[in-house]
Amino acid sequence: MTMLSDAAVLSGTASRVKRPRDPRLDVFRGIGMLIILLAHIPNDHWALWIPARFGFSDATEMFVFLSGMASAIAFGRLFDREGIILLTGRILQRIWQIYWSHLCVFLVIATLMSMAGTRPDGVSYVDSLNLVRFFTDPAPLLLGLMTLTYVPNYFDILPMYMVILALLPIMLLVERMHRVLPLLLMAGLWVLAQISLLNLPAEPWSDRPWFFNPFGWQLLFFLGFFLMRGTIQAPPARRSLKTIAALILIASIPFAWYRILEASPFFRDAAHALLPLTDKSTFGLLRLVHFLALAYLAFHAVGEGGRRLVHPRIIPVTRILMKVGQQSLAVFVTGMVVAQIIGIWLDRAGHTPAATALANLAGFSVLIATAYLVAWFKVAPWKA
Template sequence: MTASGPGNRRIAAIDFWRGLVLIVIFINHIPGNIVDRLTPRNFGFSDSTEAFVFIAGLSVALAWGRFTARGDTASVVDRAWRRTSLLYMVHLLLTFTAIALYANAFVLTGNESFLLDHGRDVIFEEPATALLGIVFLGHQLGYYNILPLYILLVFLSPFILFAVWRAPLISLAVSVAIYIVAQLPQVNLPSWPLPGLWAFNPFAWQFAFVAGMVIGVLWKRDKLSLPASRPLMIVSTVLVAFGAIVATDAFGFAPGLFAAVYGLGGFDKTDMSVMRFMHFLALAYLVTQLRVGEQMLRFQWGRSLALIGRHGLAVFALGSVLSSAGQIYTALTEGTRLASGTITGLVVVPAGIMCLYWFARFLESRSSRATATATVTTQTAT
């Protein structure tokens, strides 16, 4: 999905942040590696998921807002539902690819954890029932449960965008009300065939999506940007600093602080707790006001992340498969020197990141060739 600003040009800073989020998700999905300790979730209350969903809402507003502006609702519906279909097919493909990977790992090793962990047990015990659950999004494998949320939000995005475009603040208030209700027990979509609820409660996480969309609409339609406010900067800095102190046990000087604070509750990820989202908003405000994304684009690695972000869905898909391969590697090497979190973090993870980067370069090259061919064809016809 193309994130375009008021002039309908891609916004490289958004691509940068999307690319960074995808890399962090990849790293976090290979447990135990040393690089994982350096990712944002270890220094605050939120993690890459809030950014993923917020950027999705922002991108919808920037990419499709121009159709809403001229009353072309049909184009928004067409694009949204075609995107939904693509996301759904990718989700099914990734799920079945993961099942095949873990099944082969079990055959090669006899390690039953490949069949039992993260919701895979029902697939091998009751395959017909599990298949129906997967097709209807009721059964979601661990590490493969963000796309169902994204599918639902994109499917509903034409209606949300229509409302936000006409009354952004009222729409945001309605979203907040739904979010508050979602904090009540059992206000979530049910899992099936296994008992339980969705890993990412759509009634709660829609708030991050709508918040991103509201920001995008105000930027796209009214040319408004987030105001520079000294009080907001101070509050945001304090909240981010507090999150870092708690998450790190005061950087090692207060052992048990993290456990004590989290034991009080209010940090649930399934329902996107208030503290998690406040921390994300504070962090997002700081990096926006400090123009961190724009500054990072001055460096080659920043532009490389933007390249990855331009091909978000494809890179996400490959990253999901590679992270499963990384999990299998970790299990296969357990008890050996190759199982070291240092080796996994400094060899396996960088190798995976390079694969994602070169895959994005390949997609960019193919896209550029297709654009050049189309231009030549048009000029010839003219």
């Protein structure tokens, strides 16, 4: 996995000077937001061509890893300047924002599903998101929703992110003791998640855990965090490493692409045997390997410092993607709602190529508009 050759320069420092944003972080986060929208739209044909269909990792890895890198810039520098108290306060504030975003998204989508009625195949939209119990007996589940002990599968990414953020002050404190200690803690938590010894309950009536185990996924977040911070050194740009990374990506295709799996019992059985290593809930090892190979090639493909992203011919697209990536929380929660609206509309209009293209492009437009609107609100022009 390679990142910035100047990762140490971009890591936490004592300087209060605001450095320019790295275009690679925001552009790739923006791309990730658009892919996540497609992945969330029910029965969207375009989702058959997202990277997740050709390998073990998907846009979730991109989102988590780049969030870790961005957090190193924001929170790591604050820790270096002001110490653990102010850092913890800032993180609690961020968790508070994400918590209320999570609750609002759940209530909006639950309301939307109840109003939508029944799909053409006779299944209710409430049942399609496994929300029947919530509408049947809401009182105890409202308490579970508020305490994060009731986390339906569609609504589990933000709770995972909250837990990972809560671990951040601990990781920085142990890093101050020794730079190797956070790496050992990350690995230890990940191993406990792999053997099902560490997880959180997702519903009060069963033993089902959170779909996204935060103690497994923290490994990827903090790899990005400490790479950007300079605690972990990025591997150099070598042809041999690029070749290995490319071979990893190519070798994973037969175990992930649905056309090969449908046509070949051998690869279908092999993919089933690899499930413990490709498990999304606990963030299996092969997901990590696949993502690191993909990220290594992607960051080299855009050139040192992302210079190819600022080419005059593509800079308008780059600017749009950067804006989307900079407002990732607002764009993400909007995308979760918009994805369900698009799914409902496609059920009515038909999943034709033209309708699907129109719906997806409209969804992209909404996310882009959301990013620009939120950025405008943050500037607070009425104060000028």
